[in-house]
Amino acid sequence: xxxxxxxxxxxxxxxERCKDLLGENYAAAYLHGxxxxxxxxxxxSDLDVYLVTKTPVNEVxxxxxxKLEDVLLQEFPVVSEVHLALHDEAAxxxxxxxxxxxxxxxxxxxxxxxxxxxxxxxxxxxxxxxAMAKGRxxxxxxxxxxxxxxxxxxxxxxxxxxxxxxxRKFARYFVVVEGAYFLMTRGKxxxxxxEAVLPGLREEAPDFGEELLLAERVLRDAKSANLSGEDFLRxxxxxxxxxxRCMEKSDGGKI
Numbered sequence: 001x002x003x004x005x006x007x008x009x010x011x012x013x014x015x016e017r018c019k020d021l022l023g024e025n026y027a028a029a030y031l032h033g034x035x036x037x038x039x040x041x042x043x044x045s046d047l048d049v050y051l052v053t054k055t056p057v058n059e060v061x062x063x064x065x066x067k068l069e070d071v072l073l074q075e076f077p078v079v080s081e082v083h084l085a086l087h088d089e090a091a092x093x094x095x096x097x098x099x100x101x102x103x104x105x106x107x108x109x110x111x112x113x114x115x116x117x118x119x120x121x122x123x124x125x126x127x128x129x130x131a132m133a134k135g136r137x138x139x140x141x142x143x144x145x146x147x148x149x150x151x152x153x154x155x156x157x158x159x160x161x162x163x164x165x166x167x168r169k170f171a172r173y174f175v176v177v178e179g180a181y182f183l184m185t186r187g188k189x190x191x192x193x194x195e196a197v198l199p200g201l202r203e204e205a206p207d208f209g210e211e212l213l214l215a216e217r218v219l220r221d222a223k224s225a226n227l228s229g230e231d232f233l234r235x236x237x238x239x240x241x242x243x244x245r246c247m248e249k250s251d252g253g254k255i
Contacts, residue, residue, distance in 0.1 A: 006042060007035050010076040015110035017072070018051055018084065021064055027089055028052040028111035030102050035079075037172070037193055039219065044165055046081040046157070047072070050102060052114050056088045093118050100126040105192045128189045130250045133181040137247050140178055144240055147174070148233055159229065166229030168222040174233070174240050175201075175215040182243040185250040194219055211239040 003011050011031060019026045033048035034040040051065070069082040076082075092098060092114060099115045119125045126132055143153035147170060152159055156173050160166050172194070179197045183189045186204055190196045194216075201212055214235060218225045227235075 002038065003031070003035060004038060004040055006078055007040055007047075010047060010072065010078060011035060011109060013076070014047065014049055014072055014082070014084070017068055018049070018065075019110060021068060022051070022053060022057070022061070025053045025055060025057065026051075026111060027054050028114045029109040030106040030115075031109040032101070032106035034172075036105070036107050039172075039194065040079070041165075041168075041222075042078050043080060044160065044162075045079055046083055047079045048083045049085070049109065050098075050106065051084055051086050052092055052111070053086065053088045056090075057086060062086060089114060089118075093123050096124050096126050099123065100128075100132070104128055128180075128184045129187075130185040130247075133184040133247050134250055136181065137244060140181065140247075141244055144174055144178075144233075144244075147229075148237070150230070163228035163230075164218075164222040164226060167218050167225065167227045167232035170229050170232050171215045171218040171236075175212070175236060176219070178240065178243060182247055185247050205239065205242070208239040208242065211236045 015029050018029050029052070030050040031048070032050060034045040035047055057065075065084050065086055069084055072082045073079065087095075087098070099118065102115045139154070143155040146153045147156075147159075153173070155177070156169055159169055176194045176197045177192060179201045180189055180192045183197065183200045183204065186200075188200050188204065190200075198212060198216060202209065205212070214225075214227075214232070218227060218232060
């Protein structure tokens with residue numbers, strides 16, 4: 001993946017500032033979220049960075065990282081928020097799902113690829129297969145039900161107040177991301193991007209062409225699609241619930 005040009009200065013500056021601030025304790029910075037996906041919207045999207053340190057940091061340094069978030073936002077108002085999440089290497093070694101996300105749904109922004117090194121040294125690795133998809137199904141269903149009920153889903157982070165941007169966030173998470181997990185059960189997962197997922201869904205779910213076309217419209221130009229998050233969820237609900245049923249029926253093994 002390549003970072004959109006308008007966000008590249010922010011991403012590069014963030015990597016350098018984090019490295020300078022953490023000093024010898026700096027290990028890696030991974031970019032995830034919309035900037036990684038290549039579909040960020042100026043003034044709407046957040047910068048999401050997963051920082052890895054060699055050892056746990058003290059409270060003073062944590063406060064400096066929080067301050068850096070504010071400084072970066074002031075200097076680069078191209079995003080709406082800056083999130084720098086601190087994790088030490090030992091915690092990452094024990095968190096196989098975090099390493100799965102960083103391997104398949106993030107890019108190394110700076111430092112060493114800690115995920116690869118940890119797994120080469122024996123840390124358990126999760127693969128994008130039917131077992132992975134089925135194992136998180138209860139969480140996925142809970143998130144979708146919360147969204148339908150007007151609650152913030154655990155998977156999305158803050159939902160934008162602007163209706164069309166809420167629809168766009170839901171399109172990414174409940175069509176693209178959940179679609180990627182669905183494709184894992186069919187042995188056809190390649191990436192978490194819309195460009196990879198939507199063609200696979202059209203092939204595997206031909207009865208839901210209208211819902212997939214709607215999601216594509218919302219992702220391409222949310223303002224023109226002119227749908228609220230609530231309306232979008234209602235219209236894709238049959239498709240999302242169909243995917244969940246299919247994942248539930250998968251045997252949960254590697255494909």
